[in-house]
Amino acid sequence: MNILDTIVVHKKAEVATRKSQTSIKELEARPAFSIPVRSLSDSLLQEGSTGIIAEFKRKSPSKGFIKEHANVNEITTAYTQHGAAALSVLTDEKFFGGSDEDLMQARKNDIPILRKDFIVDEYQIVEAKSIGADVILLIAACLTPQEVKHLAEFARSLGLQTILELHAEEELAHICDATSIVGINNRDLKTFKVDIERSLRMAEKLPAHTIKIAESGISSIENIVLFRKNGFKGFLIGEHFMKQADTPAAFAAFVQELQSAL
């Protein structure tokens, strides 16, 4: 079994356990469930936006530990203060060392937050809203087109936006009305190989109105300038910032350099 299949099997079991512990009614009663949702598309399309979706990521299946004891408050606050367009917080514990608590801490910041997890069930979308997320991710490689449509429409009914993550041309059939934001993952989630050109090749195939996000393996200003020239509005970056000894300072310097390059 490849890593993505392993994660999905684990996630389905985890969701079953969580459902037996906390009802939908209890999730809906949490204060964060009722707070206004921030729009990712508005933030990415805003004049002068850096477009950076800055990710808080302690470890990953491809790299192991990146920053095991990272402080979520310190890092997400610095990302926000220094110009991130949005935050991405991994909530998967087993494979990424994240937690719902990390996202709840990050919610102190007033910019859109992506719950970065492996969503296979409506329950996780209610849960995302109940911990303060504004956006969910649906990964085409682990869902059918019908499941994507159903889950994206469900997210929309709760006021949440969806990023549909694609990796291969065959997955273009997963695009639907409720998925106007599409992320192209440069990392093959089965082999971990990163190919920055993948975003550029796939971008040409997307419907014209799509808001395009390049994901994974982005580590330079040149990468972002090239993606922008090709119509990308968003850039999901985790490892490059998290692996720096001083993540807040490295992020601030990166944004400053980006702004002078644009």
Ligand SMILES: O=C(O)c1ccccc1NCC(=O)[C@H](O)[C@H](O)COP(=O)(O)O
């Ligand atoms: O990052 C991984 O190793 C990984 C492995 C299997 C499934 C998903 C994985 N990552 C999730 C992501 O999509 C990235 O965290 C995100 O795009 C940021 O990528 P990066 O800037 O390369 O950390």
